[in-house]
Amino acid sequence: MGETKRILVVDDEPRMRRFMHMNLDLEGYHVIEASNGLEAITRVREDLPALVLLDVMMPEMDGFEALRMIREISNVPVIMLTVKSDEEDKVRGLELGADDYVTKPFGPREMASRIKAVLRRAEMPTSSDQSIIKVDDRFQIDFNHRQVVVDGEAIKLRPTEYRLLYHLVNNAGWTMPHETLLAKVWGHEYRDETHYLRLYITYLRHKIEEDPSNPEYIHTERGVGYRFVDFEKGL
Numbered sequence: 357m358g359e360t361k362r363i364l365v366v367d368d369e370p371r372m373r374r375f376m377h378m379n380l381d382l383e384g385y386h387v388i389e390a391s392n393g394l395e396a397i398t399r400v401r402e403d404l405p406a407l408v409l410l411d412v413m414m415p416e417m418d419g420f421e422a423l424r425m426i427r428e429i430s431n432v433p434v435i436m437l438t439v440k441s442d443e444e445d446k447v448r449g450l451e452l453g454a455d456d457y458v459t460k461p462f463g464p465r466e467m468a469s470r471i472k473a474v475l476r477r478a479e480m481p482t483s484s485d486q487s488i489i490k491v492d493d494r495f496q497i498d499f500n501h502r503q504v505v506v507d508g509e510a511i512k513l514r515p516t517e518y519r520l521l522y523h524l525v526n527n528a529g530w531t532m533p534h535e536t537l538l539a540k541v542w543g544h545e546y547r548d549e550t551h552y553l554r555l556y557i558t559y560l561r562h563k564i565e566e567d568p569s570n571p572e573y574i575h576t577e578r579g580v581g582y583r584f585v586d587f588e589k590g591l
Contacts, residue, residue, distance in 0.1 A: 360386045361475065364405035366396040366422070367437065368414045372460075376409060379464040383471075393422030400430050407475060409467075410454075412438035412445065420452060427453040431515055433474045437462075443551070450555055453514055456542075473543030477519060489525060491573065491587045495564060497525060504564070511563050516541065520556050521564075524574060529586030531577045557582060 363385045365376045370391075377387045388403055390396040392414055400408065408426065412419035423434055435456045436449040446457045455474050458467060489497045496505045499522060504511045513521065519541045524532065535547045542552060557576075561568040575583045 360384065361406040362386045362388060362403065363471070364388050364390060364396065364399050364403065364408045366390045366393070366399075366408060366414075366419070367411040368392060369411075372411070376467070379467065380471075382464075383468050385471075393417030393419070393425070396422050397425050397429070400426050400432060405432060406478075407471060408432055408434045409471075410434050410436055412436055412440070412449070420448060423449065423452045423454060433478045433515075435470060435474060447551070447555065450552065455516060469545055473545050476543060477541065478515065489587075491525075491585070494566070495573065497521070499525075506564055513563065514559070516556055517560055517563070520553075521560060524582065524584040528584045528588070531581050531583040533581040537581060553582075 363380050365373050365380070365387060366389075367373050367376070368391055373389050373391070377389065380387045388399060388405065390399045394417060396408065396410065399405065410419045410423060410426075414422070419436055419438070423436070426432065426434065433455045434453065435458055436454045437458055437460060438445060439460045449457050455477070456470055458470055489499070491497065494507050497503070498505075502518060504513055504518075504521070520537070523537060523540045534550055534553055538546045538549060538553055541556075542549065546552060557574060558568070561571050561574055564573055565571045573585050575585065577583055
């Protein structure tokens with residue numbers, strides 16, 4: 357058996373923490389708790405959880421600010437929790453580096469499914485058949501060492517951006533449908549969450565493209581999906 361995954365639950369409401377603690381215990385996780393953003397940051401640094409469940413609406417320091425500070429010290433997967441279902445809140449959380457977003461109230465089965473999907477993505481293998489992929493003179497990728505170099509400089513990618521690039525490049529020249537990319541990068545539970553994909557394609561383009569508004573590497577096939585340039589053929 358593998359090591360028990362440690363989950364950090366961050367919520368200012370004791371009743372909600374007890375609810376999540378009890379259900380995550382039943383799923384076989386080791387649960388630790390924090391009642392506010394500052395305590396969460398300390399827990400992330402000292403206890404090294406495998407995943408963080410982070411409430412948005414907390415006094416003093418809200419979940420967005422806590423997430424911003426967590427991302428300065430760790431790439432730990434984070435699922436945001438909120439009573440709001442507003443699209444702008446979802447986008448804001450994703451922009452700050454959240455891996456997923458769950459709206460309260462939620463059931464134990466939904467939360468367990470989301471946690472498993474996010475942990476599965478975080479454990480994606482990093483090896484590749486090719487050690488270094490040279491797309492062109494300005495863009496190289498070393499998947500074995502998780503390094504992306506653009507114009508001679510190493511580019512820092514978030515884990516989700518890296519997974520997306522990994523699947524696009526390993527299917528270069530082929531159009532990958534939205535549903536396929538969402539399933540491979542986020543999990544089968546996310547096949548309808550097209551706004552996740554649009555957002556992260558935009559992030560990737562701004563990091564690797566010379567002109568993100570006129571991309572050379574990641575092409576949009578309208579209504580279908582995305583295609584990475586077939587660099588071996590120069591097309």
